[in-house]
Amino acid sequence: MSLLHxxxxxxxLWAILVPLFYKSFRQIHTGWFVLPLPIILFIYFFSFIxxxxxxxxxMETLNWIPSMGINFTAKVDGLxxxxxxxxxxxxxxxxxxxxxxxxxTKEKLNTFYTYLLLFMGAxxxxxxxxxxxxxxxFWELTxxxxxxxxxxxxxREKSRYGAQKSMIITVFGGLAMLGGIVLLHLMTGSFSITExxxxxxxxxxxxxxxxxxxxxxxxxxxxxxxxxxxxWLPDAMEAPTPVSAYLHSATMVKAGIYLVARLTPxxxxxxxxxxxxxGFGIVTLFWxxxxxxxxxxxKSILAxxxxxxxxxxxxxxxxxxxxxxxxxxxxxxxxxATTAAVFHLINxxxxxxxxxxxxxxxxxxxxxRDIRKLGGLMHFMPITFTIAIIGTFSMAGLPPFNGxxxxxxxxxxxxxxxxxxxxNIQSVAILFPIIAWIASVxxxxxxxxxxxxxxxxxxxxxKLDKKPHxxxxxxxxSPTILASLVIIIFxxxxxxxxxxxxxxxxxxxxxxxxxxxTEFVTHIGIWHGPTPELFMTLGVIxxxxxxxxxxPKWRKVYKLFPDKLALNRLYDGIIDRSQSGSYRLxxxxxxxxxxxxxxxxxxxxxxxxxTSLVVKDAFKxxxxxxxxxxxxxxxxxxxxxxxxxxxVFAKTRLASIxxxxxxxxxVSLFYVLFRAPDLALTQLxxxxxxxxxxxxxFYHLPKLRKEDSRVRFKLTNALISVGVGVMVTLIALSAHxxxxxxxxxxxxxxxxxxxxxxxxxxxxxxxDFRGFDTLFExxxxxxxxxxxxxMIRLRLTRRDEE
Amino acid sequence: MEIxxxxxxxxLFMTATYLMLSxxxxxxxxxxxxxxxxxxxxxxxxGGLKRGAAPLLGEQGPYTDPLPQALILTxxxxxxxxxxxxxxxxxxxxxxxxxxxxxxxRGNRGNE
Numbered sequence: 001m002s003l004l005h006x007x008x009x010x011x012x013l014w015a016i017l018v019p020l021f022y023k024s025f026r027q028i029h030t031g032w033f034v035l036p037l038p039i040i041l042f043i044y045f046f047s048f049i050x051x052x053x054x055x056x057x058x059m060e061t062l063n064w065i066p067s068m069g070i071n072f073t074a075k076v077d078g079l080x081x082x083x084x085x086x087x088x089x090x091x092x093x094x095x096x097x098x099x100x101x102x103x104x105t106k107e108k109l110n111t112f113y114t115y116l117l118l119f120m121g122a123x124x125x126x127x128x129x130x131x132x133x134x135x136x137x138f139w140e141l142t143x144x145x146x147x148x149x150x151x152x153x154x155x156r157e158k159s160r161y162g163a164q165k166s167m168i169i170t171v172f173g174g175l176a177m178l179g180g181i182v183l184l185h186l187m188t189g190s191f192s193i194t195e196x197x198x199x200x201x202x203x204x205x206x207x208x209x210x211x212x213x214x215x216x217x218x219x220x221x222x223x224x225x226x227x228x229x230x231x232w233l234p235d236a237m238e239a240p241t242p243v244s245a246y247l248h249s250a251t252m253v254k255a256g257i258y259l260v261a262r263l264t265p266x267x268x269x270x271x272x273x274x275x276x277x278x279g280f281g282i283v284t285l286f287w288x289x290x291x292x293x294x295x296x297x298x299k300s301i302l303a304x305x306x307x308x309x310x311x312x313x314x315x316x317x318x319x320x321x322x323x324x325x326x327x328x329x330x331x332x333x334x335x336x337a338t339t340a341a342v343f344h345l346i347n348x349x350x351x352x353x354x355x356x357x358x359x360x361x362x363x364x365x366x367x368x369r370d371i372r373k374l375g376g377l378m379h380f381m382p383i384t385f386t387i388a389i390i391g392t393f394s395m396a397g398l399p400p401f402n403g404x405x406x407x408x409x410x411x412x413x414x415x416x417x418x419x420x421x422x423x424n425i426q427s428v429a430i431l432f433p434i435i436a437w438i439a440s441v442x443x444x445x446x447x448x449x450x451x452x453x454x455x456x457x458x459x460x461x462x463k464l465d466k467k468p469h470x471x472x473x474x475x476x477x478s479p480t481i482l483a484s485l486v487i488i489i490f491x492x493x494x495x496x497x498x499x500x501x502x503x504x505x506x507x508x509x510x511x512x513x514x515x516x517x518t519e520f521v522t523h524i525g526i527w528h529g530p531t532p533e534l535f536m537t538l539g540v541i542x543x544x545x546x547x548x549x550x551x552p553k554w555r556k557v558y559k560l561f562p563d564k565l566a567l568n569r570l571y572d573g574i575i576d577r578s579q580s581g582s583y584r585l586x587x588x589x590x591x592x593x594x595x596x597x598x599x600x601x602x603x604x605x606x607x608x609x610x611t612s613l614v615v616k617d618a619f620k621x622x623x624x625x626x627x628x629x630x631x632x633x634x635x636x637x638x639x640x641x642x643x644x645x646x647x648v649f650a651k652t653r654l655a656s657i658x659x660x661x662x663x664x665x666x667v668s669l670f671y672v673l674f675r676a677p678d679l680a681l682t683q684l685x686x687x688x689x690x691x692x693x694x695x696x697x698f699y700h701l702p703k704l705r706k707e708d709s710r711v712r713f714k715l716t717n718a719l720i721s722v723g724v725g726v727m728v729t730l731i732a733l734s735a736h737x738x739x740x741x742x743x744x745x746x747x748x749x750x751x752x753x754x755x756x757x758x759x760x761x762x763x764x765x766x767x768d769f770r771g772f773d774t775l776f777e778x779x780x781x782x783x784x785x786x787x788x789x790x791m792i793r794l795r796l797t798r799r800d801e802e
Numbered sequence: 803m804e805i806x807x808x809x810x811x812x813x814l815f816m817t818a819t820y821l822m823l824s825x826x827x828x829x830x831x832x833x834x835x836x837x838x839x840x841x842x843x844x845x846x847x848x849g850g851l852k853r854g855a856a857p858l859l860g861e862q863g864p865y866t867d868p869l870p871q872a873l874i875l876t877x878x879x880x881x882x883x884x885x886x887x888x889x890x891x892x893x894x895x896x897x898x899x900x901x902x903x904x905x906x907x908r909g910n911r912g913n914e
Contacts, residue, residue, distance in 0.1 A: 594904055598823055627803045627852040637810045640839075644817040647832055660832050663814075667839050674846060675856040675866040679874055686882045690835070693886055697893050717823040725816025728844065732808035735848045743849075745869045752859060759859035761868035766875060777876050784883040788890045 011121035022110035031099035078504025119145035162235035177219025183212035224256025241360030268321035278318025284311025289442035316341035337413030367465030376459030444544030622737035814840030
């Protein structure tokens with residue numbers, strides 16, 4: 001185990017200590033105990049930058065199941081490091097924020113921070129594992145921790161609903177991804193991402209390639225809330241705001257983006273990958289921004305905005321994947337799209353993180369997040385207002401904020417689609433820049449709504465639960481840091497990010513494009529002159545302002561989409577149907593009646609044995625190695641048969657008891673003839689005791705009533721019993737006729753006297769060779785007798801009470 | 803003889819199954835009794851019948867396989883324990899519920 005492994009699982013280990021700390025130091029907010037960990041980890045991962053910027057990769061392997069190729073291989077490259085820094089950096093800020101957001105007296109902080117650390121460790125594991133199976137395990141762990149955090153206020157019905165929804169959708173995708181991983185393993189024989197990438201040229205024509213691609217994308221799309229799987233993200237907003245800022249905007253929802261970026265070198269060889277990733281991304285971008293405009297809850301706006309921004313990054317990755325079809329790094333048009341994707345990923349984390357924290361502050365200080373009730377807050381919360389302006393303007397793509405830069409690059413990437421002459425994309429290529437532009441207009445509108453409906457306009461104190469005032473200073477630290485980053489990144493994108501973070505990340509996404517000695521040169525410029533991108537931005541601003549001002553007039557557009565067609569209805573319908581369906585299915589055969597279960601067991605017994613007899617061709621009849629038939633034995637056999645059949649027709653309880661006894665005594669005579677004296681003795685004793693017991697209970701036992709005389713009932717029973725009888729006969733015959741192994745009995749015969757000094761082999765086996773079996777047999781008898789004693793005593797005490 | 807025994811065992815299993823599928827507790831108990839007889843004979847037959855003297859060292863060899871006999875001896879005792887337990891259970895159930903019909907014992911579905 002290396003230090004790197006320790007760093008990945010450190011949050012999980014820390015999580016164990018959280019409850020102890022919470023119990024011991026109730027006076028101190030548990031967050032203070034948790035906060036140092038992400039800071040230390042951030043510094044630790046920061047030290048890797050000097051390594052990755054020279055395209056070096058750090059790999060540490062911890063053997064787990066080497067025989068199956070499943071090892072905990074931690075790998076730090078540009079892409080993984082970028083995410084690791086996001087996870088620990090934003091994590092530290094969110095924890096700092098949560099210290100002021102969550103009350104230490106009212107909330108159960110131990111569970112909150114345990115879940116949060118669980119998530120942090122899981123997410124680090126996802127982005128730093130080179131082994132797909134290990135990554136999958138961590139991936140599902142992020143889904144579980146997300147479930148726990150969304151349901152943190154589990155007494156609210158909506159929290160439970162949201163938690164379940166996110167769980168079902170993301171775990172469904174996760175399972176699909178596992179399928180994809182298995183298919184990749186079938187094709188390449190490896191779970192290692194590095195290994196699979198090196199074989200990507202060989203597997204592209206494999207028949208399992210497309211299924212694997214689809215499965216992996218399903219995992220990525222559900223996790224990153226791509227249309228139509230985005231519906232879980234708005235409901236996930238029931239989580240406490242720090243969680244929304246952390247999991248559902250900055251990190252976990254980007255796991256899907258990470259997966260797509262990570263596996264681009266494997267799958268981008270196929271045009272379908274480019275098509276699907278870019279297509280789903282652009283549709284999500286549009287639908288998310290379009291839906292965000294109609295929301296009235298601050299966090300809902302942010303949720304749909306996140307969906308839309310994730311779509312933006314996804315579409316950029318899709319277009320960028322086309323770069324692999326062109327040689328080299330220089331003049332490769334599509335690298336800019338991937339650069340934009342990585343850059344926007346960082347920018348989104350900064351501005352969206354700060355906006356979520358602003359929404360949390362507004363909620364915390366006014367008691368509502370409904371923009372219809374809010375307004376005029378800028379006089380009460382000037383600092384929050386400033387942060388909100390920075391965040392929203394960056395999100396809308398305005399200078400001087402980092403969102404402007406990545407938005408321009410986004411337009412550049414989308415315009416390059418027009419020149420793409422691969423995979424028949426020309427026919428719809430023009431749609432990409434157009435949808436991108438329209439979605440940007442909507443983005444502009446909801447960004448403006450978010451800030452101006454909340455902070456300007458008329459103050460409505462009568463609609464608020466609390467008297468608004470500025471947030472405590474501690475709550476403002478984290479959003480202020482993020483907002484400052486928004487501006488700093490705008491002015492120094494290259495010195496801060498390009499060489500240190502973005503180029504190494506690109507090197508990880510496009511390993512095959514790099515020849516030795518070359519590297520990605522990313523230059524992010526602020527001013528490019530009067531380019532189409534600039535005019536697109538100006539158009540967005542002009543139309544955006546116009547539509548923002550006239551919003552009440554065109555609001556009706558949203559009525560065109562009836563609720564009935566909404567995806568949420570579909571989801572709820574599926575959940576309801578499957579619940580009632582499985583209930584009906586289960587109750588249809590789990591009747592609670594023992595007879596039904598016996599019928600299932602016997603029927604299954606018949607079917608499975610008959611099938612295996614036929615399939616394995618196991619039935620054989622050996623008539624040579626049989627022992628002779630004596631007259632006594634034949635008579636006894638006849639007795640047993642007659643006795644057994646008579647029990648079925650016995651009319652009285654005395655008759656059936658005596659018939660059972662008769663069969664038992666005949667069987668003991670069989671033992672005599674078959675050279676088994678011990679069995680015969682035991683059977684005689686037992687049979688006598690049994691019959692006596694039956695007769696003791698005789699007066700208490702119910703009279704035999706006439707059986708249910710429905711023919712169908714009897715026929716079913718008869719059919720099943722004949723089936724069982726025939727099967728057993730066939731098995732007995734086959735077992736007799738097929739001798740595969742030599743009997744192990746010879747050992748006992750030879751050693752009975754030498755080892756155990758006994759002459760009766762059966763007895764020696766029971767009390768010596770297999771002594772423990774006998775001991776347990778006695779235990780069973782003891783339990784049975786205790787049960788019997790208990791049942792009889794129970795009756796007596798009851799009677800006494802009465 | 804093995805073939806004859808196979809048929810006898812089959813009939814024992816058949817009648818046992820039929821009895822166990824009925825609704826009366828007493829019949830079910832009788833059914834389990836027959837089932838264990840069938841199972842014991844099945845084990846014995848699988849080991850081969852009358853292949854030598856009884857497995858006592860004083861006898862003249864070769865001996866019959868002692869292992870199935872040891873297994874059956876255990877099984878006989880266990881099945882006795884089960885039967886006894888079952889019998890008392892049936893008796894108690896009848897005392898408490900006034901019926902030996904397992905369908906009626908379950909009572910109304912609403913009471914579940």
